[in-house]
Amino acid sequence: MTRPDADGSGHETSRLGMRAHKNAVGPNPGDGSTERVGNGLNPPPAGITPSSGRRMRNIRLVLVGGGVLLMAWGALVMFDSVRPARIPGVALWIAAAIVLHDGIVAPIVLAGGIALRRAGRRITGTVVVIVQSGIVVGSIVSLIAVPTLVAKNFAPANPTVLPLNYGLNLGIFWVVLAAVTVGLSVWAFLRGRHPAETFPDDSGR
Amino acid sequence: MMYEAQRALASPVRNPRMATVIGRLLGAAFLVCFGTGLYSHFLQEPQDWMRFATRPEYLYQVTQGTHIIAGIACFPLLLAKLYIVFPDLFAYPPLQGFVHFLERASIALFVGASLVQITIGLLNTYQWYPWPFPFRQVHFALGWVLIGLLVIHIGVKLPIIARYWSKSSGSGDDSGDDDHLVDAVSADRASHAEAVRLSGASRPGGVTGRVLDYIDATPQVTSRVSRRGFLTTVGVATTAVVGLTAGQTFTPLNAVNLFAPRKKGVGQQGVPVNRTSEQAKVADAAMASSWTLTLAVSGTERSFTRAELLALPQTEVRLPIACVEGWSQMANWRGVRLRDLAEMMNAAPETAFRLISLEQRGSFSKTQMGSEYVRDPLTLVALELNGETLDLEHGYPARMIAPGRPGVLQTKWLSRIEAIS
Ligand code: HEM
Numbered sequence: 001m002t003r004p005d006a007d008g009s010g011h012e013t014s015r016l017g018m019r020a021h022k023n024a025v026g027p028n029p030g031d032g033s034t035e036r037v038g039n040g041l042n043p044p045p046a047g048i049t050p051s052s053g054r055r056m057r058n059i060r061l062v063l064v065g066g067g068v069l070l071m072a073w074g075a076l077v078m079f080d081s082v083r084p085a086r087i088p089g090v091a092l093w094i095a096a097a098i099v100l101h102d103g104i105v106a107p108i109v110l111a112g113g114i115a116l117r118r119a120g121r122r123i124t125g126t127v128v129v130i131v132q133s134g135i136v137v138g139s140i141v142s143l144i145a146v147p148t149l150v151a152k153n154f155a156p157a158n159p160t161v162l163p164l165n166y167g168l169n170l171g172i173f174w175v176v177l178a179a180v181t182v183g184l185s186v187w188a189f190l191r192g193r194h195p196a197e198t199f200p201d202d203s204g205r
Numbered sequence: 206m207m208y209e210a211q212r213a214l215a216s217p218v219r220n221p222r223m224a225t226v227i228g229r230l231l232g233a234a235f236l237v238c239f240g241t242g243l244y245s246h247f248l249q250e251p252q253d254w255m256r257f258a259t260r261p262e263y264l265y266q267v268t269q270g271t272h273i274i275a276g277i278a279c280f281p282l283l284l285a286k287l288y289i290v291f292p293d294l295f296a297y298p299p300l301q302g303f304v305h306f307l308e309r310a311s312i313a314l315f316v317g318a319s320l321v322q323i324t325i326g327l328l329n330t331y332q333w334y335p336w337p338f339p340f341r342q343v344h345f346a347l348g349w350v351l352i353g354l355l356v357i358h359i360g361v362k363l364p365i366i367a368r369y370w371s372k373s374s375g376s377g378d379d380s381g382d383d384d385h386l387v388d389a390v391s392a393d394r395a396s397h398a399e400a401v402r403l404s405g406a407s408r409p410g411g412v413t414g415r416v417l418d419y420i421d422a423t424p425q426v427t428s429r430v431s432r433r434g435f436l437t438t439v440g441v442a443t444t445a446v447v448g449l450t451a452g453q454t455f456t457p458l459n460a461v462n463l464f465a466p467r468k469k470g471v472g473q474q475g476v477p478v479n480r481t482s483e484q485a486k487v488a489d490a491a492m493a494s495s496w497t498l499t500l501a502v503s504g505t506e507r508s509f510t511r512a513e514l515l516a517l518p519q520t521e522v523r524l525p526i527a528c529v530e531g532w533s534q535m536a537n538w539r540g541v542r543l544r545d546l547a548e549m550m551n552a553a554p555e556t557a558f559r560l561i562s563l564e565q566r567g568s569f570s571k572t573q574m575g576s577e578y579v580r581d582p583l584t585l586v587a588l589e590l591n592g593e594t595l596d597l598e599h600g601y602p603a604r605m606i607a608p609g610r611p612g613v614l615q616t617k618w619l620s621r622i623e624a625i626s
Contacts, residue, residue: 056364063360067353074349081342089337090347093325094317101320106291110214125427129434133441140281140442141449144327145464151333158481158598160472161332169463173449 124192134181217428218435225369241272262608266527270454273531281442453532467532485564501623502550540587561621
């Protein structure tokens with residue numbers, strides 16, 4: 001599992017950022033492609049073209065400098081208003097959030113996506129995308145709705161806090177969402193069987 | 206291994222154009238949250254020189270309602286953004302020197318702090334506080350930190366952002382600049398699959414090889430469908446979380462308020478309650494027949510029983526209660542203008558007041574009111590709510606109601622109002 005093509009551009013590519021991004025389309029798409037996805041997001045150096053380079057660099061320096069000042073102010077506010085004994089708790093929550101997202105949520109989402117595509121091998125890609133979309137929308141709505149169920153368990157301070165039947169509402173939401181997703185999938189499936197009339201680029205797969 | 210991981214993560218939506226498109230929406234949402242949050246902060250903790258607008262009278266309902274709406278929109282937007290840039294986690298080599306380390310560290314902090322900020326914000330509106338630190342102070346400080354990190358992030362990525370800002374910057378066709386990128390990805394996958402097929406029995410060995418093989422056997426979705434699907438998903442998810450909660454402040458959406466922590470019209474006298482008389486431990490003092498409201502202006506004090514207040518000229522106003530937690534409720538209030546009381550006490554027009562509740566503890570048992578509110582004809586010592594005697598939970602015997610202020614400053618169970626010299 002080493003780098004498939006050690007063309008020596010590994011370091012260079014990322015350093016050159018966007019320029020490498022363009023060039024790599026050429027002779028060796030197999031190797032360069034995914035790397036460019038990553039590199040496109042990596043910081044390219046200032047000065048893509050010499051003329052705009054200096055201005056761009058100045059703007060970037062101001063932004064980074066200003067951002068550092070804002071952050072420092074935030075840190076000052078934190079240490080000024082929060083008792084020192086409580087600050088490790090903040091750090092712990094931030095660290096836990098990173099681990100939870102990068103280590104657990106993201107891989108599950110990824111695996112789910114792959115499994116779904118795999119399961120939908122014989123279906124048109126559009127249908128897979130629609131189903132995926134439905135699941136994601138439902139999950140995100142659940143993400144903000146499920147905590148209400150938990151919080152309600154702790155007996156809210158008064159009956160006007162969390163007054164709704166959130167479990168029922170979430171159930172209704174999922175049923176409606178499922179119906180819409182199935183409806184759209186059927187529609188897309190039927191359309192997908194006549195590729196000439198529709199999604200021209202879908203038929204070219 | 207890192208390259209393999211990145212390859213496996215390749216997807217038509219994971220590209221710089223998409224990172225820019227979602228990123229600027231998320232950035233805008235952060236800025237809106239920060240701006241409205243600062244406004245809320247300074248309303249509660251004004252600097253001496255600060256004066257606030259009292260019109261429109263629903264101003265705070267709009268700013269704080271927007272804070273929570275934009276905040277909730279951050280959930281789908283932030284997750285979408287993280288989905289797009291996930292391959293960067295496996296950048297290789299992981300560290301290329303000190304500057305690169307700083308950049309990655311700032312991104313990690315940005316991700317973690319953003320997730321914490323929106324999570325504690327949301328749970329706070331559910332009045333659930335499962336964290337080991339004070340909400341308001343940490344949320345405020347993290348707000349500054351996050352805006353700083355956002356500005357740094359924009360500075361670091363500026364060339365990419367500039368390049369991918371507009372759709373037309375690339376090949377010019379409808380799907381944008383990144384098309385070649387995506388095609389290359391597809392070609393990559395196709396050729397890999399082809400290679401595997403040709404090599405027949407010699408399937409790639411090792412766990413990673415097998416996993417990649419498995420992934421490559423999945424159906425190809427064209428880049429255009431993927432991208433549109435992704436953007437549609439983000440749009441629908443954002444619309445759903447916002448649309449199904451915003452009814453707690455935005456009346457037209459009241460009917461589809463399925464998931465907000467408050468519901469318009471649910472509460473004593475049709476108004477939701479935040480702090481209860483039980484939490485504030487004021488029931489006895491508030492119901493006592495000996496209750497009076499004392500006004501104190503430069504050495505002179507005068508006490509009013511509820512009957513005496515009711516005997517003064519009464520004014521009826523229509524003002525919303527707008528909570529820091531983002532819900533709001535319009536209501537009809539009746540009582541004595543604070544301005545009239547101030548004039549009766551010969552207070553100078555620029556006098557600010559301190560409002561003191563019967564509540565002994567609690568961070569809002571004593572609050573301040575700037576002269577702009579004191580002088581406003583809509584500011585009342587309210588005695589009635591929606592045509593009835595003020596309910597104990599709404600601050601009986603008397604409470605403040607003023608235009609454009611957060612609910613925590615609409616002091617309930619008033620006991621004393623004194624001029625600040
Ligand atoms: C990146 C996004 C956000 C930023 C930058 C931000 C910033 C702020 C700031 C500066 C304040 C003022 C704090 C003070 O009064 O000292 C505030 C208050 C508040 N925010 Fe946020 N916020 C964000 C997201 C959210 C979200 C997602 C929610 C909930 C859904 C939320 C809920 C609240 C609440 C309830 C308050 C009132 C706190 C109080 O006065 O007791 N915030 N926010």
